Amino acid sequence: MKYISTRGGMEPAPYSAILLEGLATDGGLAVPETLPQVSPAEIESWRALSYPELAAEILSRFATDIPREVLERMTRDAYASERFVAEEIVPLTRIDDEISLVGLSEGPTLAFKDMAMQFLGQALEYVLARTDRALNIIGATSGDTGSAAEYALRGKDGVAVFMLSPQGRMSAFQRAQMYSLDDENIHNIAIDGVFDDCQNLVKALSGDLDFKRMHHLGTVNSINLGRITSQLVYYFWAWLRASDGVPAAERAAFEVSVTVPSGNFGNILSGHLAKSMGLPLRKLVLAANENNVLDEFFRTGVYAPRSAAETHATSSPSMDISKASNLERFVFDLLGRDPERLAAAWRELDETGRIDLTGELPRFDAEFGLQSGTSTHADRVATIRSVFEGSGQLIDPHTADGVKVAREHLEPGVPMLVLETAKPEKFPDIVFEATGERLGMPEHLADLLELPQRVTEMPDDAAQLRAFIAERAVQR
Template identity: 40%
Template sequence: MKYKSTRGKASNYTFEEAVLAGLSPDGGLFIPESIPKAPSDFLTKWASLSFEELAFEILSLYIDDSEIPSKDLQGLVNRSYSTFRHKDITPLHQVKDGLYILELFHGPTFAFKDVALQLVGNLFEYFLKRKNAGIENAADRHKITVVGATSGDTGSAAIYGLRNKQDLEVFILFPTGKVSPIQEAQMTTVLDKNVHNISVKGTFDDCQDILKGLFANKDFMSKYNLGAVNSINWARILAQTVYYFHSYFSLLRSLNITPGSEEAKKINITYSVPTGNFGDILAGYYAHQMGLPTSKLLVATNANDILYRFFRSGVCEKIVGDDGGVHETLSPAMDIVVSSNFERLLFYLARDAAGDASVPEAEKDIKAGEIVNGWMVDLKQKGRFDTGARVLAEAKRIFDAGHVSDEETVATIREYCFPEDASQAAYVMDPHTAVGVTAAKTLIPKTDARNIVISLSTAHPAKFSEAVEKAVKGQEGVQFSEFFKKVSPKEFDGLMTAERRVVLIPRAEEALVIEVIEKELGH
């Protein structure tokens, strides 16, 4: 399997090259040359596999054995998920009839980003060890400087995946005061020498723009051998496809339905995904294209609803404002205007609309790359682009979208914390999960038992105490402090008062970030 760019000007990259580079030289994102289909018998062959076994099977479709031998890949997978607290890695939890929560927060930092970044960290380490085999002189060793931007969970998950790894330095940019207190503490209390946090006065989009600028700076990128851990890194998307397949088989097992049976074919599954940078739901798109039986992928947004508006009109348009158009909400990881991974979907949509079956595949790729590049230029220069009716129709074949207010988010958390139905067990969810559940509740019709919603739970509720407190506050006979103590993991004890290390910069300027990086690296 080789990899190519969404801008159509780079191709024939190996998996290792795509993972280590993160961003293509032409400014695009790496995607596989083609999306492989799951084996024709996967519904029966994969039905009883563990998460780790399933991950190995799926990753093997995208990674040639000549690049990572099967034995090594299996070891990487097993090591990556040995850090999770639940035996199923991403367990499926039924909260009421027709609604299931896919819990993705059982990794080291209690967020879904761990599923991918534990693997990414081990991939970086694997590639570096291979490059440096037999090289004793420190000056001659191949090194990587990983730079990432975070709206909260990516930073801590990347740090926990990369901390204390040889020949690797990691720098994480986050917007000052715009991540949750727990998220900031998780990042800044990691004191390993190779971990560096940079607090940027601005928004997440500002941090993301700086990150893109660093990767576009060819001299800087070459000098420090930059690597990416943000969801632009292809390995992250690949790792996340696994839990879509795993949840499907978990669901059928819970319903005592045999995969591939006529009864299974009658089940209509909608995945509702709280969406910020579009990586999590994009993994669902790849799973669907590989053959996973999926009815719809529901893009659930908060007040930052640029994606919701796109799936209604085909127009991607920023909202102009002094704050860059970003609204601060109770679900801060989704407070994003420009979703980096959306470009990957746009490539496929443009490609499908670029010509009929008579058009050669290579020509379709080139045309699609030109179209996507034009859209990205328009978004940057004009603040909008219009894909047209044909592309929108193609998008709506699999995607739907909803947007959810803070008030609705709080109401949903409260509804499931204190269910009116005595037979329904209480369930505490974080605000991002609540956005997904709320969007599904308003858009999925209640018909019969064959319609099922699996809503992705992206973080542990203890990471977002403000939203949970708003939901619990005023509930008769409930003291929030006692309520939250039962919810909060023991791993968070003492975290807020632990020693921290972070560099503050007063403006969202690329030059200031470069100055910090060079100082920390001793250059």
Template identity: 40%
Template sequence: MRYISTRGGIDPIPFREAVMMGLARDGGLLLPQTLPTITAGQLAGWQNLSYQQLAAEVISLFVDDIPRQVLEELIERSYGSFNHPQVTPITRRGGLYIMELFHGPTLAFKDVALQLLGNLFEYQLGLTGGHMNILGATSGDTGSAAIAGVRGKKGINIFILHPHGRTSPIQALQMTTVLDENVFNLAVEGTFDDAQSMVKELFNDLQFKDAFQLGAINSINWARVLAQVVYYVYAYLKLQKQGAEAVDFSVPTGNFGDIFAGFVAKRLLPAGCIETLILATNANDLLTRFVNQGQYAKGEVKVTSSPSMDIQVASNFERYLYYLRDEDGAQVRADMESFAASGSLDLSGLRSRVEQEFKSRSVSEAETEAMIRDFYQAEEYLLDPHTAVGVKAALDCRVDGRPVVCLATAHPAKFGEAVARAIGSEPELPPALAELADKESRCELIAADPALVRSFIEEHGLR
């Protein structure tokens, strides 16, 4: 399996090189040269596999330069830290299926991918004897999950940028209370989009990227997306076993990474297994406007109770655009250059194709709060604000007779203030979160200036 750029400017590379490259050297995002497919016979043989066993089967379709036994060991180690034997268990509530993706070390869905990515980095560096400096931006959960995946690992320093004051207090503490010598937190005076833009600018400086061996942990890294594809296949198999022929998924998303993994899973599985992907956004409705109107246009970032979706530039959108443009890298490059210059793309002529894959709903703050309260009262099940956005969209967009799996992306205790506004009291904190308030924290406040980030890495990075 070889990997290419969405912008067509690199020669095909193997998986391990793609993992270490992160952002393609031409500024695009890496994708498989061709997507494999899963047959009905393969699916039947996978029906009773554990999550870890299924992960090995799915991921091995995309990886041919890591021995199978080694890959299985990396996967087992990655999910050994999860507190549920099924890794991503599914529960039926309110006529929907809730897939809980928050049973990892930092209680968020990002753990599913970042525990594996950290081990892939360590494996590759062990083979080469090299080092790397990981640079990433987070709107909330990616940072803590990435830190948990690489803290203390030899030959790796990690630099995480988060928007100062725009994550939940617990999300910030999960990052800044990790005091390992290889961990550096930078609180950016700006938005997540500002932080993400600086990360991309530094990755596109190839001389700097090479000098400091920059590695990516954001969902610009293909391995992040690949690890997430697994739980879509896992959920489909669970519901197929209960008699479902086709399944829809509702995904709260701001950066398009999690739902793009669903798009890949839909392409992998036989036709009709995954029918519709329900794209749920909060008041930052960039992606909903794209699906429903064909306009991909930046707006002003709005602060909400679901901060991980407070985004107006969705990094992984470019990967979907590549397929929407019939895998024409030159056209994608032109589109992204136009978007960079004007802040908008008119894709209304492609709406009919988009609507074959997606439905979308933007959910307001009032609707999110009401969803948390109503679901708790009716089902005695507590949703975090992001999951509530996905559940509301699922209820509004579902088709009678077809099951919908809603992705529960974070433990509700990570967003205690928002939950308290909805139900009148904060959820009980799990021990891993309750102890954070008493821990020492360390963080550097920094202006939204890529030159300052560059200088910080030059001072503290591995060389």
């Protein structure tokens, strides 16, 4: 299995190489040269596997340059029971007769990003040791990516992490999880701006090939395909668990729909790939908050990212994103995997601030099964309250966005899964507003908010960021 760039200017490369690169050398994103396919019989044969075993089975189709026994060790270590609260790693929890939550927040930072980052930490350490290379991770976070990456990579040999976050745009819990780490290889940088400004800085430095090579830059944002491929696993796992009670003769035709709270389009892109591989997903429903650029795109066919000034600070802050990096991978598929058409679309975006794909709009749902919707603060509060009153389950505001939009896309006889985003303890204010319940910290994190915090504040300035990284980058 080799990987190419959406923009056509990169020589095919193996999985290990694209783990270290982040952006492709031509500024595009790495995608599989051909997507592996799985049959209903193969999926059925995975039913009795544990989560680590299923992860090895699926990832072996992408990481073909990593020996199978090494991959199995990585997934055992990444998804070891001591790292996750739930014994099954990813539990399914029914909240009513039609909707179940896919529990992706059982890991060390209580957010779904752990599902990819724990594997990526193992994979990066293996590749770096094998190649005797250093890697300086530069990333941007709107909330949970940063802590998940830092907890997965803290203390690892040959790796430093430079994580950008928007000043004042994360919850106190999210800030404390990141800024309280005192490992020498972890560097938190609070940028004066919004998430999109942080993401633009990451792209600027990743696109500067001389600087990137000199300082061995890579990324663990969802532009890193290692994250996308490891997120595929829980789509297969969730379908297998949802179909456990279905008669064996009917399973091949059994479909579920999945709603995904979305910001940077990475999580739902994994669902798109799983569906394209052959997993029986009926609909993939994108749930946006007030920063609903993606909802507008899937409703109108016009993608028009907003400026930093037009990006709202909301009560589901991890979705406060107006320019979704991973959309490029979907548009690549939409345009027939034609790098010239893709490059032309992105030139249009650079020149006009928008991409008009209204001619392709009928295919969004008919061919790819993609639908969307928007949720507001009032919707989040009402949804958290109604789920608690109906099931006794407390959910976080991003998951509430998902449940609200999922309810608008239910179809008779088709179970709906909603991907859980984070534990509600990370967002106690909105949970209290919705339910009157005051959530304390989880026992193992009881003193988190009291710990000293270490962060560097910085203006939105690429030159200053370059200097900061150059002085602190790990070298071999």
